[in-house]
Amino acid sequence: MDDLSRLALSAKRGCRESEEAILRAFLPEINDMVSQNWYMVFNEGSLTKRLTDKLLYTILAFDERKGSFSRLARNNLREGLFEFIRSRKYSRRTVRSLYHKSGHEDDESSSLADTLPDVLANVEDQAIVKEKIALLAKGDSRKEAILLAWSDGLYNDSALSVLLAQRFGGKPESHRQAIKRFRAYCQVSLEGIA
Incomplete structure (x- = not known):
């Protein structure tokens, strides 16, 4: 043995x-x-x-x-x-390409690039938005906070002025006036760029 x-x-x-x-x-x-x-x-x-x-x-x-x-x-x-x-679960003969799985078998103009989201474009768009925020804010933290709130979808001036008053101090009414002035400034600046 x-x-x-x-x-x-x-x-x-x-x-x-x-x-x-x-x-x-x-x-x-x-x-x-x-x-x-x-x-x-x-x-x-x-x-x-x-x-x-x-x-x-x-x-x-x-x-x-x-x-x-x-x-x-x-x-x-x-x-x-x-x-x-x-006994492997997936046979190599049954694996199909993403092109065929997307349901575009008859459409020859469709490609994999049409099926997948364009991640690079989304990243570039976000970078452009951040650059515009930095150019418009010019180093002012209150203006930067306003622009970030706008980019996140917070357009209510009274809610935003309360947030600014909590963060930077002061009265919400004075922040509301500053938001109105800054909105007008941004519209003029962005019209000049476009």
């Missing part, structure tokens, strides 16, 4: 050190199987887990009267690999 068979019998009786020794002995073979068949599976980690589970099952099913543990383990690992490849 070889060392792996003795370790398997010991692991079958509950010895964790023997089980870990067997896993360490077969881990290079499992990794080789996974790396040699990477193109046949979608998730290499799940294949490694399946083969490790198959090896643990082999330890429990081992009978020394039926032969060597190493031969049984290698056969079961090979069998586990083939089972995993056969």
Whole structure:
């Protein structure tokens, strides 16, 4: 009886050190199987887990009267690999492109760029808005707060003046007057740019 068979019998009786020794002995073979068949599976980690589970099952099913543990383990690992490849959830033949999934099969003018949102344009728009805010505010924190509130959709002057009074101090009425003057200034400035 070889060392792996003795370790398997010991692991079958509950010895964790023997089980870990067997896993360490077969881990290079499992990794080789996974790396040699990477193109046949979608998730290499799940294949490694399946083969490790198959090896643990082999330890429990081992009978020394039926032969060597190493031969049984290698056969079961090979069998586990083939089972995993056969039972994978997604067949490569059924994977369709995003172009076909979008429902534009008949329309040749549609492309992937038409289907996906233009993230770069959104980022550029946000950058342009921030630049305009900085140019109009000219370093004044109250004007910058007003512009940020407007860009967030807060157009109610009385609510905005209360917020400004809480943040910068003063009376809401004086902030409301400042908002009116600043709105007129911004309209004139933006008309000149456009």
